[in-house]
Amino acid sequence: MAFQQVKPQKGSEIVMQHIKQQIVSAAYPPGSKLPTVVELSSIFDVGRSTIREALSALKATGWVDIRHGGGTFVVEKIPVDSDNETNGRLFFYQTQSFQEVLEVRKFIEAGCASLAAERRTTDDLMQLEQLLQQMELAVNDEEQSEQYDIHFHLCIARASHNSLFISMMESMTERLQESMKESRRLWFFSEKASVRQLCQEHKRIYEAIKAGDSKLAGDLIMQHILKVDRVVQEFEAAGAPVLDPDETL
Incomplete structure (x- = not known):
């Protein structure tokens, strides 16, 4: 029986998925401000670079807006997520x-x-x-x-x-x-x-x-x-x- 290779998720991908799920569940509603990098680092017990990478991925896929010097905010219009998205895939549009x-x-x-x-x-x-x-x-x-x-x-x-x-x-x-x-x-x-x-x-x-x-x-x-x-x-x-x-x- 042949097995499909499974790629382990990076820490930043796991953090990204958790934050995205909180946005979807309205724990962080549209327009709301996310905790700081330092606070998220403490919450998830990971390094700040992992948090920055996760936030950068969320920005790239349209979930948050990073305002330099002002913090990270959930966008007003949440993108439509796909059930087919796997392994932290970021390319969500056609x-x-x-x-x-x-x-x-x-x-x-x-x-x-x-x-x-x-x-x-x-x-x-x-x-x-x-x-x-x-x-x-x-x-x-x-x-x-x-x-x-x-x-x-x-x-x-x-x-x-x-x-x-x-x-x-x-x-x-x-x-x-x-x-x-x-x-x-x-x-x-x-x-x-x-x-x-x-x-x-x-x-x-x-x-x-x-x-x-x-x-x-x-x-x-x-x-x-x-x-x-x-x-x-x-x-x-x-x-x-x-x-x-x-x-x-």
């Missing part, structure tokens, strides 16, 4: 649908950025620069930062002055918003990145457009989205993220 959006984004947005570098006006550059400034000011406000991120990408499309590109981007605004929200979570979680690092990527894209370098602008947008595509494929293949236990939040 991979195929998400990857399709990424595929569309890669080619549409790379084209938009290339044309924007050739056709941008002074007003276009001014709007992009203002959005960059607003993103930098909103580094501690995840929801606001996401909105500025979306507007930045839409503004690049408008700077292409191609009515079809603009129409396509605006018609998929809702899907774009969902895609960017998940993209940010996955990128922050897998790459241990921050909103400030994301702002730097946006700034480089803006500078390429301002310099009129169409190839660089298109390449930077493509690389920007390919990072998330790579993370998605890694999540799908592994079923769970590889985290640095010493990473701090």
